[in-house]
Amino acid sequence: MNKRFIIYGILLAVAAVLLQVLQYKLVLVNHSLELYGGILAAIFTLVGITAGKRFAGKKEILIEKQVPVYINAPARHPFELNDKALEKTGISKRELEILELMAAGMSNQEIADKLFVSIHTIKTHTSNLFLKLDVKRRTQAVTKARALQLIA
Amino acid sequence: MNKRFIIYGILLAVAAVLLQVLQYKLVLVNHSLELYGGILAAIFTLVGITAGKRFAGKKEILIEKQVPVYINAPARHPFELNDKALEKTGISKRELEILELMAAGMSNQEIADKLFVSIHTIKTHTSNLFLKLDVKRRTQAVTKARALQLIA
DNA sequence: TCCCCATTCATACTAAAGTATGATTTCGCT
DNA sequence: AGCGAAATCATACTTTAGTATGAATGGGGA
Numbered sequence: 630m631n632k633r634f635i636i637y638g639i640l641l642a643v644a645a646v647l648l649q650v651l652q653y654k655l656v657l658v659n660h661s662l663e664l665y666g667g668i669l670a671a672i673f674t675l676v677g678i679t680a681g682k683r684f685a686g687k688k689e690i691l692i693e694k695q696v697p698v699y700i701n702a703p704a705r706h707p708f709e710l711n712d713k714a715l716e717k718t719g720i721s722k723r724e725l726e727i728l729e730l731m732a733a734g735m736s737n738q739e740i741a742d743k744l745f746v747s748i749h750t751i752k753t754h755t756s757n758l759f760l761k762l763d764v765k766r767r768t769q770a771v772t773k774a775r776a777l778q779l780i781a
Numbered sequence: 782m783n784k785r786f787i788i789y790g791i792l793l794a795v796a797a798v799l800l801q802v803l804q805y806k807l808v809l810v811n812h813s814l815e816l817y818g819g820i821l822a823a824i825f826t827l828v829g830i831t832a833g834k835r836f837a838g839k840k841e842i843l844i845e846k847q848v849p850v851y852i853n854a855p856a857r858h859p860f861e862l863n864d865k866a867l868e869k870t871g872i873s874k875r876e877l878e879i880l881e882l883m884a885a886g887m888s889n890q891e892i893a894d895k896l897f898v899s900i901h902t903i904k905t906h907t908s909n910l911f912l913k914l915d916v917k918r919r920t921q922a923v924t925k926a927r928a929l930q931l932i933a
Numbered sequence: 934t935c936c937c938c939a940t941t942c943a944t945a946c947t948a949a950a951g952t953a954t955g956a957t958t959t960c961g962c963t
Numbered sequence: 964a965g966c967g968a969a970a971t972c973a974t975a976c977t978t979t980a981g982t983a984t985g986a987a988t989g990g991g992g993a
Contacts, residue, residue: 721968721969721970722969723969723970724969731920732920732924733924734916734918734920734921734922734923734924734925735920736917736918736949736950737949737950737951738949746970746971746972747971747972747973749971749972749973749974750970750971750972750973752950752951752952753970753971753972754970754971755950755951756951756952756953759951764886765888765951766886766888766950766951766979767920767950767951768883768884768885768886768887768919768920768923769886770886771886771920771923772884772885772886773886873938873939873940874939875939875940876939888979888980889979889980889981890979898940898941898942899941899942899943900979901941901942901943901944902940902941902942902943904980904981904982905940905941905942906940906941907980907981908981908982908983911981917981918949918980918981919980919981934993935992935993936991936992936993937990937991937992937993938989938990938991939988939989939990939991940987940988940989940990941986941987941988941989942985942986942987942988943984943985943986943987944983944984944985945982945983945984946981946982946983946984947980947981947982947983948979948980948981948982949978949979949980949981950977950978950979950980951976951977951978951979952975952976952977952978953974953975953976953977954973954974954975955972955973955974956971956972956973957970957971957972957973958969958970958971958972959968959969959970959971960967960968960969960970961966961967961968961969962965962966962967962968963964963965963966963967
């Protein structure tokens with residue numbers, strides 16, 4: 630957060646200096662207001678675009694994905710349950726990701742390869758996951774996570 | 782896509798007009814270059830920010846929201862499916878029993894205790910089970926067995 | 934009867950999983 | 964500016980899982 634303000638500030642400062650330089654050079658040459666204005670406009674448009682990109686970077690786009698729910702299955706509120714359980718357990722998104730791969734039957738090494746991290750990282754995550762789920766083994770974790778609707 | 786360019790073009794045109802107006806008004810008042818430059822800078826910064834937001838707005842975080850679609854569940858014949866798969870794989874009843882306990886998250890030792898046999902026996906069974914299911918790990922076995930409707 | 938096969942047990946080994954601990958980095962929040 | 968959470972990596976260790984191999988028993992079918 631700080632960095633952005635600093636960078637933006639520096640950009641503004643540079644622009645201000647440029648402004649001064651342009652003024653000195655162009656004041657001597659009369660009737661060059663158009664050129665001056667054009668250059669100014671271009672510079673600040675670029676600055677603005679940069680700033681705009683920076684501050685617009687947090688928009689979230691919702692994509693609705695249709696998922697079949699069989700009506701003679703027990704009625705569920707999948708995501709509410711999901712979110713509640715997630716909050717309650719304090720499981721992070723990375724941990725959830727690993728949990729899903731675990732449920733698919735992948736070994737720690739395979740998960741590590743798939744996520745481009747070391748097996749140590751996976752082990753750390755799984756250990757924390759087991760604490761949060763209050764289980765001792767990955768099979769238990771999968772079973773419990775399924776029961777809690779954390780995973781499909 | 783077209784709309785944005787059109788809008789941006791119109792904005793530029795408006796800005797150009799403003800530029801001209803400012804020039805005519807300020808040319809009369811000498812030495813107002815600073816004011817002129819400042820106003821110009823402000824305007825084009827705003828324009829730039831707007832443009833920046835527009836064109837940067839697409840690379841953002843995608844959040845998938847799953848929307849349930851209710852469908853009638855296909856009628857099932859649980860036991861027939863079960864038996865077919867059992868025959869095909871050649872899994873014995875003892876092995877199936879162990880598979881279920883495995884799916885419940887129990888360790889080999891716990892299964893052995895529950896069934897009053899040694900852990901060696903469980904290991905033998907699980908090894909054979911993995912061969913018959915063509916898997917390498919117990920988590921895979923559970924996942925595959927679930928897919929084959931061998932277990933709940 | 935004899936053989937097949939499911940079940941059981943065992944030893945010895947390799948591989949994977951899980952625990953404990955600590956360090957680093959990045960990011961958001963206050 | 965500092966703090967805490969999340970994510971990463973690492974070392975060292977213990978435990979559990981899984982493989983290979985061999986063997987004993989007992990029931991049911993050719």
